[in-house]
Amino acid sequence: MDAQLKLPETQEIPLVCRSCEARHGGICSTLTTQQLAELNKHSQRRAVEAGTELIGQGELVTSYSNVLKGVVKLQKIMADGRQQIVGLQFAPDFMGRPFLGESLMTAEAATDTELCVLPRRLLERMIGESSDLGAKLHRQALLELDEARDWMLTLGRKSAREKVASLLVLIATHTEPEDIRDCAFDLPLSRADIADFLGLTIETVSRQMTKLRKDGIIHIENNRHVIVPDFERLSVAAGGD
Template sequence: MTVLLDSPVKCSSCPIRHRAVCARCDEDELSILEGMKSYRTFEAGQLILWRGEPLTYVASVVHGVASLSKTLEDGRTQMVGLLLPSDFIGRPGRDEIEFDVTATTDVTLCCFDRAPFERLVDETPHVAQRLMELALDELDAARDWMLLLGRKTAREKIATFIEMLARRSHSENVLTTKVVLPMTRDQIANYLGLTLETVSRQFNALKKDGIISLTDRRHVDVLDYAALHEATGDDADGGVLS
C-alpha cells in the first residue's frame, strides 16, 4: 500500500540534495520546498502512476528504483526509462503521462502537489533550470537506449546494462566491482528489448568468458572492466572513467 510518512528527512541532510530537482536551490527556496513536500513509499511491484491518469503530484526518487514502461495492444511491454535516486517523476505543464510508473524495488518518493509546485517553477528560475537539465539528461539517456534497442546484439545489451549500473552506482569516483541488479531477469528483459531466457543465457555467457561472476541472482561482480566495455560495442573513449 502507499504509505504517507509524516516526517520526511530534512532537505539539508537529504541524500539527493545535490542532484535532484532542488540541486540549485538556495536556503530560502529550499525552505519553501521543505514546507510543500511529503514522503510516500511503495513496495516492489506496485504501480505508482499510470498512463492517462491525471497527475496530481510530482516527485523525486529518494531511495529505490522505479521504472517507466509502455505496452502494446497484445501485452508486449518495453521499459522506456529507469528512475534511480535523484531522478524526477512528472512534467511541468502536462497533466497526464504517457507511460506507467512502477516501483521496481521498494521506493521512497519525495512528493510535491502539482499546483503549488508549478507555481514555484514559474517563479524560481533555479528550479526551472534544473528541471530543464534533468529533462535533457533523460533525453540523452533515451537516445543511448534507442541505439541499444535498435542495433545492439543481446550480448552487447547485457554488457551495456551492467556497465551502466556500475557507472551509476559507484560512489564518488571509486569504481566498485560489485554491482547490484535492482530487478529480475524478466524486468531486465523488458528494459533491454529481449526475453528473460536470452538475458539469462547472456549473463552466463559473460560469466563463462571470465568477464563477470554471478555471486547470486542479484549480484554481479565485474572481473574485467576492459573486456566488459569491449563487449558493449561502444567506442573506446566512452570507457568507465569518463
C-alpha cells in the same frame, strides 16, 4: 547578485533536507533555503515496496517526486495491453513531467523505493520563480533524451551480449557514479523485465549473463548481486571503446 538568490546560512536549511541526496544532486540543489523550507512543509516522504504502481498511464498528475532510494521503471502500455519498459530512474532523479495534465506512461517501483513527493501546483509555481530550477529540469530532460537515443542504438544495432552488458553499464553508472572502476550492485530488474527492456528472450538474457560471468567480466552472487571487478572490460563488452 540579487539578494533574493543568495543562499542563507546552512543551519536554516530544513533538517530533513540537509543529508538528502536530491538536495545535493537533484532539483532541490537549485532552491534557496526559503524555497526548501516551503517545499518541505508540503512534501511527503513515501516508502514503497517493489512492484507498487506509482502512477498509471493516462492518470491525472497531482504530484511529482524525487527518487531518494531505489529504482523506478517506466512503461508504455498499448491499447491491447501489450507493454514495454522504456526507461529506468535512479536517485536523485526527478520523476514526472511538469505542466502535463496526464501521465504519458506508467511508473512502477522496480525495487523497494523511497520518494519525496512534491505537490504539483507548488513545484510548478517554483519553476516559474526560479530560472535555476527550470534550467536543472531542462538539463535532466536533455540527458534523458541523450540516453534514449543511445538506447535506440543499443536496441537496434547491438548484439545480445552487448545489449546485456550495456544494461549493466547503465545500472553501474547510476549506482556508483563516483567510483565506477570497481563497483557492485543488485539487479533492479527480474530476468523477465531485462528481457522486455532489451527486446530479448529470458533464455537469451540468462545465457549472456552466464557468458559474461565465465569470461570474468562480472561475478554474480545470489542470482541478483552483480560485482564488476573491472568496469573498462564491461564497457568494452557493451560495445564501447
